[in-house]
Amino acid sequence: MSILEVSGLVVDIPTEDGDVHAVQDVSFDVREGEFFGIVGESGSGKSVLVQSVMGLIPQAKTSGTVRFQGADLLALDADGLRRKRGKEISMIFQDPLSSLHPQYTVGWQIVEQIRAHERVTKEAAKARAIELLEKVRIPDAAARFDAYPHQFSGGMRQRVMIAMSLSLGPAMIIADEPTTALDSTVQAQILDLLAEMRADLGATVLMISHDLGVLARVADRVMVMYGGRRMEIGESGNVLGSPAHPYTAGLLRSSSFNSAPGTPLVPIPGRTPSLLAPPAGCVFQSRCPDASEICGSRPPVRRYDDGTEALCWLESAPSEPEAPVSELPGLQPREDDTIVEVSDLSLAFPQRRGAPKTVLDGISLAVRRGETLGLVGESGCGKTTLARTIAGLIRQTAGTVRFDGADTARLSAEEWRAQRRKVQVVFQDPFGSLNPKRRVGSIIGDPFRIHRAASGAERLRRVQELMELVGLNPEHYNRFPSQFSGGQRQRIGIARAIALRPELVILDEPVSALDVSIQAQVLNLLDELQRELGLTYLFISHDLAVVRHVCDRIAVMEGGRIIELGDAEEISRNPEQPFTRKLLSAAAPEIPRIPSARELVATFEGSLRDAGRAAS
Template structure:
């Protein structure tokens, strides 16, 4: 097949105050017309930087190599020609649609601007085309929603708007940078279906960047795995996922909860990616590789196999990924049996919550019903999962159970105490017993305060300890959650995403709570970091006898960590059962819809019989 994009020896170096960041190192790949090409790897591996260099979004970087798109080298084009290509010939879908859309302009105006920039058409013609495209990407009542602002759309709808903007000029190439991260499984399935429809109907080529390997294994024809700015492995998706050649690819696959029997420990990649200011000599993955050899200190060769797989590695035989755990092997650790004899930590009885949203048709206040008669019990020592689409009321219910938002009606009982009867002093005591860990570990930490102050706040607020004693307790907490106590005086920005989430967990543990509510704690983390956090949660639960309410849209994670699962839809719990029964025998139609949208099992096909045909480069061993 004909290539639409051919990248050869692309090197990206970005000057900073601390030195040169070696963001990409001689990366080569080609993308065939009409295909879906996947790029995978941990955060900081160079995935996004690579595509930004291709798009000309790095004006201050030193970029070498060639990027051939439709017979033109993009790296040699002037700004005017690049602007003409962007949007018209190459579309871009960014990860965060809210920050990518201007809050002051309507979504219709922003999409129409794409048309006016590249074509001479009337406002009426542009509006008609935008409305038609909005309808195609699934925006209902597009004629009226044309004049709505970004904040009036849900996350999934905003992502659809971004896709409409990328497709409005029918470009032959679309680059999608984490387009489904943090989206619900049903919305994710709709987005993927939409991109696939565009490929079939228009012949659109898609480059998808993601850390969701299970999703990529089900949709991509070819996959490139990156690490520390290097292309570690490239090959057909089926063989790459069933029999990876590079140990790093195997490590990523091993970090997925879907590969393990629910309730067991996950095997993450040890350590963390290196600084790109000074990448390791030889194989960049060597410091974290469990199969590293002495020869790995030298630059590895590129090993090419007869099935099209190529890997930058000294290892001569491919590394097989582990078999996935069958659902029948599930063994619940929690409250599925004998629940009536267990201590009830939280009990919600017929809980309703409504908000007044302003005047209705005749000026009277209009009620928005968020929770509609919730009945739920959380038992001591269990992990109860709460799943459902955005806007179904999961996070709102969590805040009601934690006492942060009062229910409009119904009862919430925490360890035998009804929340609506607590006095001020009772509330201070209650705060010690129930804590929350939020989805965004950076947004929930004050960037201007040191970690010592952030983790030590509970001790200060509840007047438990001060001075040297507080410092000692904070450092003990840091060590307990896997942070270096010597980093006591660092700021949140000096930590990785996984480390910041550990800071949030340490803060939640400070007062020795009985219950922790996790609100999407791993949704935006790489699979390797996600595995570390999930293992940490299990260790802490076993050591401290904690009870968890775990909110997530990632059903493979929920299945792995939860004893029971409650499925929410439109403010109601439509199904509640053991994790085993929810996955094996879902009863409610909505639950079955969620299950169908989330089943992206990484292929376990028989390993291919491949043969090494050549070994290119590398230092002499």
């Protein structure tokens, strides 16, 4: 029995440039009690679809039907939708910090939601809120009831959001990228918690994610979206194990866990189509390796005997393009060629009350020239602090950091200025690290200006060379960061970091927020730049599949200490420390590729709504 039935949904969002056709004729159903996943690249229409279901896009022009437990949500007025939201359908947003009000305690916010929908006393609502916080495993829930959002870690804030979503006993929970920025252990805890709530309370879960490994782990069925359309839908194991649509196959090829370590990844070429004027035929045609002339017309829905449906003209299995082969030789790291040597490094931050908090505790580490050293661990273990200390952005309490043999603590201001040319940082959030009011040409040209390395026409020429080197159109140097995609903004940050040909580049979660295809492009770019320019990377990430793929060695951090260090493949296969084994076991497993013997049973031309009617 279906709890949610979406038929022929169309969502157009008015903008100054015209209507954005964000969702185009999408039909699907979510069965009662199941875990339903929606996957696709940024801009594919996933979030717009679920937000329109919840009535959270007030200016949107919608058509079609969205039936929840028999009632058409699109036909309800504002009061009717308000009664449904929270009490019958709840939502967990991607960023819990921005979803929770910073000026109110987490307990008050849960109580406020309960009392907005039910006539209960403050005492009864508080008791229920504490019980929910205990259920989602918030330690010492009664005491933490009066804590503010900033006093919780990212994983704990997400637990609070889950508690809030469960506060009214909803029949369905919609989770929009709930684990994107979380470490593998916290991510596993959140997924296990959602599964537990589903089992205990009988709730249905609809989750949006761009992480195929996460959905393969938890979803019963998966819907793949691209360009506002439903490209493929079916049982999770069938869709992700043996995709019927070339786009799904392209997403899987882009994933690092499906490629041998050190080999180039296979990103989907090209760019997503403009939804202001989407193509009349297949929206994936311009990027599809299997495209033919017929793809210029609207593709049919093909249904197979295993229940999989694909919006595609292709009758055979998607092709498998070969991975690119790098023609540039890599610089082979040598143990006796150390670029950074950290010895007994400690760092403690003073606190208003109590003793100073130790963040780094006696760390010793060597980074070899030309290698990629991975730094992994849970949030708060000191990864970023260690990287910033090596970069000279934070001064250590004790110990030494030697760069090219020189003790950085003894450098004068002028020597530090020269040192900045040798060490650069690429930050996690490409948009937050770029000034939105400055043009990209100026941002990339800053190192030349600050270090007086080039000016005028020479600076412009070198900026455009850098843009071309990282795969950006040099003609776009006058654009602002907001006019670029997430992957392009990360390329801008990389171009700025390599402008002065540094010896060491610190990469702090450079691909964690990117879609798998864009992630593959950025990782391939980093590999090419390392080979071409002889760069050394310190690579911080919580994605163990990415770290294993790109790194020569891995250092595992726990509680401000390095507890394990060694060859990336060896640590991945035979970890010595219990904590390392815990990290690896929490990571999303590889998606098994299953050769399919599926057979075509029906083809439906016209709209997906027609296909749905035929099926019923």
